[in-house]
Amino acid sequence: MPLLRTELARRVAGDLEDGWCVNVGIGAPLLLPGQPTPGKEILYHCEHGLLGVGPPPEGEPDPDITDAGKNPVTLLAGAAAFDSSVSFAIARGGRLDLCVLGALQVGEHGDLANWLVPGGNPGVGGAMDLAVGARRVWVMMNHVDKQGNAKLRKACTFPLTGVGVVDRVYTDLAVFEFTGGALTLRERAPGVGLEEIAARTEATYTVDLWNRGAAA
Amino acid sequence: MPLLRTELARRVAGDLEDGWCVNVGIGAPLLLPGQPTPGKEILYHCEHGLLGVGPPPEGEPDPDITDAGKNPVTLLAGAAAFDSSVSFAIARGGRLDLCVLGALQVGEHGDLANWLVPGGNPGVGGAMDLAVGARRVWVMMNHVDKQGNAKLRKACTFPLTGVGVVDRVYTDLAVFEFTGGALTLRERAPGVGLEEIAARTEATYTVDLWNRGAAA
């Protein structure tokens, strides 16, 4: 069974490491600060200038506390506010342990396309800065697009966000990892077969599944 | 009679305009925040990151409130603290109405040399940033050096701080102004003759004295 959006968020959250500073891009990654990470303290970074963001508020939202998608969120212990140039100094300066972005397409050598469908409405936000700056870039996306086309492709056909920047891809069907620029299938969603993944993936990849008993 | 150091500081302070943001360099210009400027509010800027600096403290000095010469000063109403990059953004970004610097030599087209006597100990501080960034650069210096050599010269023989940056020169003998890159004598210190000034000045200049009744 393909993972639901929140199941995918929980799956990604499970791989975060204690103490990481993590930027979450618009779309599905914005679900991450709402996921429990027991025993781990994660500092979520919002590109416009907040650090230490938590789940959506239960009471009245504060209009000055929003995520990158402009949704109301909360601030946790250790939160800090700063201007957008400092925020991107954190990103470009290599102080983000991880950035989690949505994607339209991912190429088999780690290229990322996530900001423009040709002929569509342009809007790049901070994706290009985050893609080149973060120590790790994970993509979180549906395995195929609404028309059923593979999003993991030999090469991106849409305009790029960054070249060779992606480290991992988490989809509703599987987890892939780039190692030395080559793509490896690491994990299948529960009940999803290797054949189904292969049928819905255009990119070339090898299969070397994580041993679930070992550290991911 | 040549002006004493404090008389020179009072003379310069008299020409400051209400509301100006003024950087004062090391040496004689550091006397400026101690001068009364009745009816005028002046914001003195210190290059390492303070604005709104006042005279030396009467009581116990605060080690975190010092001027560019590392002397204890005070903070006045409207004072702000910021890091050195913001401080030089103010300077380079054209937000200083005036910078007052000491000088070793000034050339007759407004070149400034104030950081290195050849063979001597080098130390540039913020002078080069201030010289290119401030809206106006005034020099405050003795008319001649300790050996009696003219400091207002045809050309600087010492390494430059900035090219064509000086707008006015206040010395113990006279006030000069650069207009269109040419030097004009504007004022004599009380009791100082035109001949004495001419004898102690190597630079070419014209004489067009300010009318004391008019605005300087």
Next chain:
Amino acid sequence: MIDKIRAGAAAALETVHSGASVVIGGFGRTGVPVDLIDALCARDVRELHVIANNGGQGLPGERGIGRLLAENRVKKFSCSFPVNPAFFRRYFDGEVEIELVPQGTLAERLRAGGSGLGGFYTPTAAGTILADGGFVMRHGTPEKTLPPKEQRVIDGRTYVLEFPLRPDFALVKADRADRYGNLRFRLGARNFNPLAAMAARTTVVQADHIGSLAPDDIHLPGPFVDHLVRTEPEAA
């Protein structure tokens, strides 16, 4: 005496002219100087080059940057995320120009402008149509595409040369200000506001509160601010 407090937004904005470049703080709806934008829209000002991160939502009766776009006052929009349906229609019709700038590059170009720098090299956008050229800035005949930017390999990495932004005016929202123009912002409402204030030749600020600020509580010092008005209370 230094006093940058003006009687109202209209007085503070009276020198803004048609054709001016105007940078506006805010991210989404957070930290947008809506009162200043309303006051600007009360004047006959058109053909603006607006610099701001977002384009509003394009909803009826919307305040903020969306209002400037809806009233057709913008000929060129430099931004990272213009998303505004009405504005996109005029973009595809070739009536307006979009300079799409990655968000971190936009922030840095404003800071460079305010800092008197001539340009900088950033790794952002290398290998994309925002650096190699090709992004369509204006549709129609002739189509205007972004020219390739100068690139340079420094220590083995490719960087893109970006130039500073130095707009004529900035509209800025602060939480608290004093009469010297010293500013303090609130949480996520800071975003582009201090950078906009630094960059512009004339900076106009609306502040929710006017009072005194301790030196270490100031987020942006007064020399970057020219005119200051108190935010209008919300209509009941």
Next chain:
Amino acid sequence: MIDKIRAGAAAALETVHSGASVVIGGFGRTGVPVDLIDALCARDVRELHVIANNGGQGLPGERGIGRLLAENRVKKFSCSFPVNPAFFRRYFDGEVEIELVPQGTLAERLRAGGSGLGGFYTPTAAGTILADGGFVMRHGTPEKTLPPKEQRVIDGRTYVLEFPLRPDFALVKADRADRYGNLRFRLGARNFNPLAAMAARTTVVQADHIGSLAPDDIHLPGPFVDHLVRTEPEAA
């Protein structure tokens, strides 16, 4: 759990090695991390490339950067105002190297390093021996002089290309810090400290107070900080 607080300065500095580049905050005697420098001097660390605005005064028993220079631990000093008589003697004897950097350029090079930028153009020093070349960095045979820097005319003004500083370590003094490494500085003691913290690969901070900080009271966010120690109380 995130906790950057270390047991003491010795533990926080244990990876600093001979030959390392170390940026140190402070202006004159204000905001200098003297405890960290003392702890560094307790280790056998030599041949450092020190980056700091000032060189101390060269007085007997002096703490701070002057101590590092007096103990002959510095082979290269990047600074704007090295003024230290003992260090100048070694400079004129050809034993040490001075990279003289205008103060605003020094601040900006640190910030660029911390911001992941590849370089920037500044008008500062154009037309001087710090841009056109000729400044003697090291005396002796052969003499080493500063090579001319790349220059470029942008919008009619001459700018000098400067490259970022990205030192191995930063020693920083803060007024207050929390366990996340968020920092607040005090008045003129801020100066180069936040920029040093941004620039370095590993940043070590001494703070006078450790406690909590409100988000808008933070001058530098925690991701730029690696290790944190409480300032030693002054000896009676």
